[in-house]
Amino acid sequence: MRFRGIVAVLTVLSCVTTPAIAQSAGAFNATEAEAFAFRRLQSELMVAALSCRDARHHKHYNTFVKRFRPALKTNARVLKAYFSRLHGPMATRKLDDYITHLANEASLASMGDTNFCANALRRFEAINHIDADQTAGMIVQEADLFLPQ
Incomplete structure (x- = not known):
């Protein structure tokens, strides 16, 4: 019963924090x-590092952050610019809401998918072996090869 309550709260939070990206489709x-x-x-990888009970997830997440720090920084700048263009003075709040929404979605997935941790481990292993100078798109593409179809 407690689990259902947690899922219900997270579901509501994810709906409340959904950004207005849908308004700007395309x-x-x-x-x-x-x-x-x-x-x-x-x-998704951060949630895996925090919720999966295998120390390898945490180790792999730290490796991911260190290896792809330049890509993560560039990515953050791109998102900040996008939200600034779309939301002006509310950009920081909207971006924070979006990031919270993503974390909530990943958390729900980790609770509802019995293969979440195993899939995350395969994704970590795949991306932590590619060149650190790959684009964000290439990193995502490599990681997504290890998602169930």
């Missing part, structure tokens, strides 16, 4: 689309 370019996908991957 309003972002390829670089911004890559940035959104990369941020989603980062959130």
Whole structure:
């Protein structure tokens, strides 16, 4: 019963924090689309590091952050610019809401998918063996090869 309550709260929170990106469908370019996908991957991997009970997830997440620090920084700048263009003075709050929404989605997935941790481990292993200078899109593409179809 307690688990259902937690899921219900997270579901409500994810709905409340959903950003107004839907209003701007098609309003972002390829670089911004890559940035959104990369941020989603980062959130999913972060949740895996925090929720999976295998020390390898935490180790792999730290490796991911260190190896791809330049890509993560570039990605953050792209998202900040996008949200600034779309939301002006509310950009920081809207971006924070979006990132919270992604974390909530990943958390729900981790609770509802019995293969979440195993899939995350395969994704970590795949991306932590590619060149650190790959684009955000290439990193996401490599990680997504290890998602169930």
